Amino acid sequence: MRGEQNPLGLPRVAGAVVLLVDGLGASQLGQRAGHARTLAGAPGGSLDAGFPSTTAVALASLTTGALAGEHGIVGYDALVPGAGVRNQLRDWGGPMDPAHWQRRPTLFESTTSIAIGEPRHAAGGFTNAVLRGAAYRGGRTMAERFALAEQAARERALVYLYVPELDRAGHDRGWQSPAWTDALEEVDGLTAQLAASLRRDVGLIVTADHGMVDVDASGQRIAPPELLAGLAHVAGEPRCLQLHVDDDTDADAVAEAWRAWLGDGAWVATRQEVVDAGWLGEVHPEVAPRLGDVFVAVRGRTAIYLDADDPGRGMVGQHGSLTPDELRVPLRRFGAFA
Incomplete structure (x- = not known):
């Protein structure tokens, strides 16, 4: 819209629409291409949405142009220093001030913008954090x-334009369910x-925040109590735990214990290893304390729970980790961008 050169090679336009289909992974779209011929047949390919592969992180990255280490929303649940673990989509207020917790200006603040979503999110904290600067319009x-x-x-x-229905169908019934396919159609x-x-x-761009992996009962693992000893907080989500150790516990030792339990079933890395690997981009000093001391990102169709009675075990479609099924999302072009 500004006529600037850009990595996607998009031409100058008078207006643009960005359609974000929550939960539409590139792999899932490819496997259901016959049910989505418009999307599957459009030019543009795909790209990685960023890590952790979860909505709060990815939407902040989309609207700011920055990765999690810069904008500061680092997981589905994340540690708010001095306040405990809080959900990054819902638990706003107090130290999670939308104007400051999400650290970067949004692209909407420098361009005339309209955000379209569900009416109930119009005044929410997450909306104020990642959509600030846009005029909000709600459709049921x-x-x-x-x-x-x-x-x-x-x-x-x-x-x-934000579409959550596909993601909800995936969480409730799995992306391989008829309900998910109906939503895709x-x-x-x-x-x-x-x-x-x-x-x-x-121009119109269609993309997503993450893909999805279906996890059935056979893929649900309950963390042994001995692995939880020495932990002050557990954040993240079942496919990407962020473990915060207490003052008397060594993070390297915790990482080794989790590696011994999971073997090649997960990527287990300390905070420093995650930072050095660049998974989160450049990590600002204000953001570093929000990160787990140890990250546990699972492979395959697995999810890790701390409690056998966790109600989240009823969720089928899940995401958050580093697998291509979760990270890779479509980038499809229409209109003046095609």
């Missing part, structure tokens, strides 16, 4: 939100309509 159903995007695209603005049909409605100088 997927179809209503796409209709709002069609209207907004005529205003020569940067339009962000609806997204695909509405995307075709939106693309056809655009003026010639408006």
Whole structure:
């Protein structure tokens, strides 16, 4: 929109729409291409959404152009120093001030922008953290939100359209379920309509925040009590735990113990190893204390729980780790971007 050179080689446009389909991994789209011919057949390929492969992190990266180590939202659950572990999508307020906890300015603050999502999120803390600067418009159903995007695209603005229904179907029933495929077909049909409605100088990008892995009961592992000894907090999510050790516990020893338990079933790394590997980009000093002392990112169709009674064990589709099924997402182009 500014006419600047960009890594994607996109042409200059008068307006742009960015459609974020929550939970639409490139692998899943490829395996269900016959149910999404518009998306599957569009030019553009795919890209990595960033680590941890979870919504809070990825949406902040999308709207700021920065990785987790810079913007400061580092997981689904994350340690808020002095306040304990808090959910990064819901538990805003106090030390999690949207204006400061997410450290980077959003792209919406420098460009005339419209964000379209569900009405209930209009004034939420996460919205204020990652969508600040955009005028928010709410639509209850997927179809209503796409209709709002069609209207907004005529205003020569940067339009962000968020679709959560596919992700919800995946979490509830798995991405291989008929419910997930039904949601994908609806997204695909509405995307075709939106693309056809655009003026010639408006581009549309379709992408996602993460993919998904289905985890059944056989893949659920309960952490042995001895591995939890010496931990002050556990953050992250079942496919990417962030372990915070207490003052008397050595993080390297904790990492070795978890490696011994999981073997090649997980990437286990200390905070310093994660930082040195560049998984989070450059890590700002304000962000470093939010990171676990040890990261446990699982492979395969596995999830780790601390308690056999955890209600989260009913969730089928999961994400957060480093596998291509979770990290790789589509990047499809329509309209003036095609």
